[in-house]
Amino acid sequence: MDFTECVLSAGRALLEMVEREWQPLSAGELEHRLDQAVEEILESDLIATLEAQPPPPPPQTIYVQLLPSQATVGPQILHTTTATTCSLPEEDSAESQEQLDPVDGAAVRYISDLLQSSKSRARMAGRARLSLSHTVLLSLTLLSERVSYRSVSRRFQLEKGNIHRIFFSFCERVNMLEEKQIRWPVGREAEEALFPFSSLLGKDEQDEGQSVPEVLGVLGHIRIPIRLPIGKHDVQSSVPEVKRMKKEAHPDSWLNLEMVCDRRGQFLYCRISKGSDVDRGGALRDKLKQQPELMPSGSCLVARAGYPLTAQVLTPYTESHGPREELFNKTLEEHLHILDQAVANLKARFKRLRYLDIGHYDRARAVVLTACVLHNVFLEMGQVFQGEVEEEEAILSEGDMEADIEGVRRRDAIADLLFKNFDSGNT
Structure with a gap:
């Protein structure tokens, strides 16, 4: 490596560190902040002029001409009275109320109580001027809406860098609740979580000694796009960055979120890994083999193609699609919609997951x-x-994975039972 490459490498590392710690303003944010500074100077001059004038007897309403960048907001109004003081309107109140609609007071109180009673009671970073409830409100606002740190900074009257520290401190505290909130059901709780594999399979098969499967949960994954770290950019490429990311899809430009959800859409298991991690269900498969008591007798998980077929995880047929295989796949797809809906609900509530502008x-x-x-x-x-x-948003299959003998036998047995009941019902 020559001297120039060393300098470039050190420069990229320094930029990444500065960006991670201080989150510098983009060109658009810098331009907006300059506009905001000009507006504040103009407003200060106007208020000083008004205060210098003798107060008129009746109250007056004075309209302040906006800059072109605020033309869509409407006229600002300054109310003056017979006294020499002026009261400024609350900024963006209608917009703020609209954006805070998904975050109600009950949720803020409930989550605040959870954090207050969690194992770590250390004060969150950056909370010198912010209560716990306002910390929760601020963080839920950032998660629920695709708003910038700048707009939240103006709304909560805090520095942008301080908001950055508050938000990630909040995330660290919530992460400590993982074991309590994302739990694999065991014992009686697991038995109550089971639901039928198919309406075609009932107690008659159970009475005949045949094993009727029940479903504990649905396994799948999604990709969460994130900002590519600075060190991963191809500085030699002439292709624009956005087009290059879409075309080349660098594995570090997303996170894999693998989860198991129950029939209510509640997550029983979550595993988050880098985009370069191609393991699909391997860690969970090994865990279930080592701890078979995690799966009640006769139960199973269902997953799309792309996951390993085992006795505990059933996947669809990908070849030789006859009537029997088609019926089994259709039955599985009905369950897989549960996961698709849970993912849609997750992304709808937490819109920031559609793209995380975080390179760390x-x-x-x-x-x-x-x-x-x-x-x-x-x-x-x-x-x-x-x-x-x-x-x-539907989880896409990625081809066949390995299958063990017990998994193949169990899938075939269930497919035979389904087809037999379906055929007898039609005759």
Whole structure:
């Protein structure tokens, strides 16, 4: 490596560190902040002029001409009275109320109580001027809406860098609730979580000694796009960055979120990994083999193609699609829609997951895990945020994976039983 390459490498590392710690303003944010500074100077001059004038007897309403950048907001109004003081209007009150609608007071209180009673009672970073409830409100606002740090800074009257520290401190505290909120059901709780594999399979088969499967949960994954770290950019490429990311899809430009959800859409298991991690269900498969008691007798998980077929995880047929295989796949797809809806609800409530403008893996992971924990918290509260399942949100299959003998035998036995009952019902 020559001297020039060393300098470039050191420069990229320094830029990444500065960006991670201080989150510098983009060109658009800098331009807006300059406009805001000019507006504040003009308003200060206007207020000083008004205060210097003798107060008129009746109250007056004075309209302040906006800059072109605020033309869409409407005229600002300054109310003056017979006294020499002026009261400024609350900034963006209608907009703020609209953006805070998904974050109600009950949720803020509930989550505040959870954090207050968690293991770590250390004060969150950056909370010198902010109460716990306002910390929760600020963080839920950033998660629920695609708003910038700048707009939240203006709304909460805090420095942008301080908001950055508050938000990630909040995520760290919520992550500590993972074991409590994202739990694999065991014992009686697991038995109550089971639901029928198919309406075609009933007690008659059980009475005949045949094993009738029940479903404990649905396994799948999604990709959460994140900002590519500075060190990963191809500085030699002439292709524009956005087009290059879409075309080349660098594995570090997303996170893998693998989860198991029950029939209510509650997450029983979450695993977050880098985009370069191609393991699909391997860690969970090994865990279930080592701890078979985690799966009640006769139960199973269902997953799309792309996951390993085992006795505990059933996947669809990908070849030789006869009537029997088609019926089995259709039955599986009905269950897989549960996961698609849970993912749609997660993304609808936490819109920031549609793209995380974070180039640091650990921090991006903390935000995703925070959303998963809070997803379960809201379900626990009875607050269901219904999202619309979009075509691209359905978990895509990635071809066949390895299959063990027990998994093949069990899938074939269930497929035979389904087809026999379906055929007898039609004759």
